[in-house]
Amino acid sequence: EAGVVQSPRYKIIEKKQPVAFWCNPISGHNTLYWYLQNLGQGPELLIRYENEEAVDDSQLPKDRFSAERLKGVDSTLKIQPAELGDSAVYLCASSLGRGTGFDEQFFGPGTRLTVL
Amino acid sequence: KQEVTQIPAALSVPEGENLVLNCSFTDSAIYNLQWFRQDPGKGLTSLLLIQSSQREQTSGRLNASLDKSSGRSTLYIAASQPGDSATYLCAVWEYNNNDMRFGAGTRLTVKP
Numbered sequence: 001e002a003g004v005v006q007s008p009r010y011k012i013i014e015k016k017q018p019v020a021f022w023c024n025p026i027s028g029h030n031t032l033y034w035y036l037q038n039l040g041q042g043p044e045l046l047i048r049y050e051n052e053e054a055v056d057d058s059q060l061p062k063d064r065f066s067a068e069r070l071k072g073v074d075s076t077l078k079i080q081p082a083e084l085g086d087s088a089v090y091l092c093a094s095s096l097g098r099g100t101g102f103d104e105q106f107f108g109p110g111t112r113l114t115v116l
Numbered sequence: 117k118q119e120v121t122q123i124p125a126a127l128s129v130p131e132g133e134n135l136v137l138n139c140s141f142t143d144s145a146i147y148n149l150q151w152f153r154q155d156p157g158k159g160l161t162s163l164l165l166i167q168s169s170q171r172e173q174t175s176g177r178l179n180a181s182l183d184k185s186s187g188r189s190t191l192y193i194a195a196s197q198p199g200d201s202a203t204y205l206c207a208v209w210e211y212n213n214n215d216m217r218f219g220a221g222t223r224l225t226v227k228p
Contacts, residue, residue, distance in 0.1 A: 042217075042221060043160070107161070
């Protein structure tokens with residue numbers, strides 16, 4: 001069974017440009033997460049979806065970041081415009097249940113973003 | 117706010133040694149604690165998940181313990197191998213925010 005798929009794996013852009021990341025969760029997983037991981041730090045949650053509903057987006061910088069999960073499957077995270085400080089790894093994860101503490105999360109390989 | 121701390125930040129050991137990685141958290145109101153492995157440029161691989169009602173979990177050469185009341189967990193790796201070289205992260209899923217909080221990780225190097 002395929003794991004969580006993310007693309008692209010690497011992206012280099014100039015500041016003020018837009019960028020988008022795509023995630024395909026494990027088949028049948030209801031909950032999808034986007035995390036931001038800065039160098040030398042642990043991941044931090046940006047947004048969590050239960051099916052197509054964003055149930056926790058309190059850490060998402062809404063002035064420049066947006067996300068969607070159409071039909072409750074794939075998800076896209078967008079940054080517009082990108083800033084130098086957005087350089088990081090963006091991780092997607094999914095879990096089978098409703099995103100409670102009894103669920104195990106499975107992570108994708110991440111997208112490494114470099115903003116010049 | 118939940119704070120998760122991992123000590124040491126980096127560790128280098130010779131092959132064959134047994135080692136312990138430490139994780140502490142400030143709020144004991146958690147659902148579970150999970151240990152992950154992250155290889156350079158890769159995502160996170162789950163190693164062990166301990167529910168709040170459990171004391172430990174074992175998988176092969178790995179053993180993780182949880183002392184929720186004191187806010188501590190340890191990951192014990194027996195007979196370390198060069199292939200164990202990676203960053204190990206612990207994370208707690210907290211009640212209050214229904215959110216997972218990660219430590220910054222311990223970067224482990226096992227020398228042949």
